[in-house]
Amino acid sequence: MTNRFQIPISAILALLLVVSACDDPSPIGLDLVGAESGETNVVTLGTSYAAVDGTADITLGTSTEGAFRSLFGQVADPAAGMFTMSGFVDFIPSSNVTAAFRAGNVSFADLALNIDYVYGDSTQPVTISIYDINADWPLVGARSDTTLAASVLVTTASLEATKGMVYIPLPSNWISRNNSILKSTTFSDLFNGFAIRATQGDAILGAHFSGSSMRASSVPGDTVNFSMSKVFSAYSGSPSSSNGNVHIVRDGASNSLSMRFPIKNDELGQVAIHRVIFRLNSEDLSSMYPAGFVRPGVTRIGLRAVALDNKTRLNVSTADVLEDGTLTFDASALANIVQSANLADSELDRFELYFPNESSSVDFLAFKKGLPATFGPRAVITYTPIK
Amino acid sequence: MLHVSKGKNMFRLCLLILGLALVGSITAQESLAQSQTDGSIYSRFGLGLRKGFTSSKNQALGGGGLALSSGQYLNTANPASFSDQYLTRFSGGMTYETITASAEGVTSGRLGSGSASGFNFGFPLKSAVTGLGFSFSPYTRVNYRVDVESSVADDPENRSQAPFVTSFKGNGGLQSISAGIGHRVNTNLHVGLTADFIFGIMEDYQQTLFNSPSFTDRSVVSSTRLSGISALAGFRYALPGMPTNQGLVVSGTIHLPTHLSGTRTRSLVDRQDRDTLGTVTDGSVTLPIGIGLGLAYSPAPKWTIVADVELEKWSNFKSDFEFPGLSESGKTVASDRVRASAGAEFWPAARRPFAPWSSRIAYRLGFYTEQSYIAPIDGENIRSIGVTGGLSIPSLIPGTTIDFNLDVGQRGTTSNGLIQDRYVRFGLNLNFGERWFERPPLG
Incomplete structure (x- = not known):
């Protein structure tokens, strides 16, 4: 190839590289596009089912x-x-x-x-x-x-x-x-x-x-x-509470907190899930204890997905218990699991709180019952409806 | 030694075209089958914007050229011209297009996209009598993007906002792989026939994109996959009795109606998965008949003037699938596509193969106007008008050129809520020709 070719071709390649960096997309034409899906939104869902049950902790x-x-x-x-x-x-x-x-x-x-x-x-x-x-x-x-x-x-x-x-x-x-x-x-x-x-x-x-x-x-x-x-x-012995407004979830026992949210297609509609946050508030019960009663406390708790067979469990995420008692689970895996459930593409039955095996304690958390407005268990879902 | 040198040059040029294709893909994220970049919003409608690559010469002359005869180019616009070949020829190139889109009361947006223009390959079965031609070129192209910035509550309990972009994108289109034959019946009449395999995928996305790892980007995509066989027949007739050094050629082509069968799928897509939504729909599409007429007049060997008209009867379009702007509840609202073009070439070295290098540069100019087959809103068919130009730079290898083309035009209107695209297309094409498959003379 002669220099006669090399010079103009090099210039053209350089030009292509420059102009390709000048992309500036805009909303022009928005009125002409047809939406494949609706507007992105956030919804806070309360539980459709919440109960203390589940399998016992592995304490070995x-x-x-x-x-x-x-x-x-x-x-x-x-x-x-x-x-x-x-x-x-x-x-x-x-x-x-x-x-x-x-x-x-x-x-x-x-x-x-x-x-x-x-x-x-x-x-x-x-x-x-x-x-x-x-x-x-x-x-x-x-x-x-x-x-x-x-x-x-x-x-x-x-x-x-x-x-x-x-x-x-x-x-x-x-x-x-x-x-x-x-x-x-x-x-x-x-x-x-x-x-x-x-x-x-x-x-x-x-x-x-x-x-x-x-x-x-x-x-x-x-x-x-x-x-x-x-x-x-x-x-x-079974955990019990004198306060009927809380779920008692004790480490070392057989009492996970099981939760279902209305995330399925016929409940939420068919949606694209971008983010799922599960949030719970634990109750401060310190006023109920006499002097000298020691509670080491719980600092971390896990969330797992439970399949319909009630045997298959997938650990999804763990969350720290904040000073104000709030727990927030926020993981992309959570969004993917909820997405699959929404598309009827999974065997998900419910979510379940669990204490990590390594916790080796017997303390408990008392979670507020009720609706999101009263700080009950809730799922904050960012989604786009699919038309 | 001369043959060895030419062979090396040819090899280097082949490497160059591969390199260009690679750079084109990297810079514009583009391939023939699937484009990923940004073009006109009007490509969203119907099966996409009609495209085609017949030769770089035709491109520069307004896009027509049905009546052109040349041993220097493989003109796939009319298979009758395959009979002109005396060299084995490979040509191809890429196009970079920038579009400035504007609408009433809206700031302009600029989009850019690159793509391979197409590839042609041909060789003579009998020099200048019978030839074969093969091509790979776009038939339609879907390539648009509209981005809308917005925000949503990051977490309603902490009152922060998460910005996101809703990106409406389309990509893909139909491609055509063709194989044809052309034959010179007599001194004046040439005929040809091409079989086309038309195939492709057209995808419309709505992407929701967050600039945060806390959110999962997801897209809803509608994919339509089509394929089918078509045929193109053409003739070219040189009028006898023209004065010395002058020529007038008439030509015509007919593209037969084509039945494409395919499927449509809706999916939810993220980085890792693609979940099908609902069921896959089967269906078919019938592409309409297309008729082309062309004239080529050469008042002197250095000059060639062409004029062409093409008509596609999209009013007869049938489809089991809904396409934007084309069909509403099974009722076709498409209209016929009409394209008219004209151009002129000035080639100082015509019939002087040993003219100086600068004289062997060919200069081309053309224009075109087109009424598209789709109407984004009822009664508003999109019209395009543009001016083309090009230079054909000869190489030291006879029969091989590098062609630079330019196409400046506008499409659509800003009235009635529509968009006007002002576009500039820059094309780089490589056109190789060598004697292959010929037995060297003994002795």
């Missing part, structure tokens, strides 16, 4: 995932009623089991529990009973309504309802009964842990993985640590 955890503390105790909450938790803990030997330990007889053993969670009346102690567990219990998926059988009472103890380390000696008859198990190289297979239940008191305590262990020694000065390897918490 290992040192790497899931719940991170075992909760035990009982509490008569002035706002949410009676609630009881049984804790379950299991242990594995740490790597420093010496030959001397295995050669001798175990002469001492205790439980060291790192109490880092207190919910309830902190002015009176909590009396607990510790039981042996004879059978192995599952590693994954256990929910808080699962029943685990405990067998022989090992010991009882009275614990202050405060945070800190507590040490509970295990009795000599338990030690002699478990002497060979404690020294066995197959301890993890032979030992199934303890169940912890409260018999007195008005608080629920939580023992954290970190710092909690079982200790045993056969040689003075040579103590072997059995680290806490698995925790689980099971509840009994």
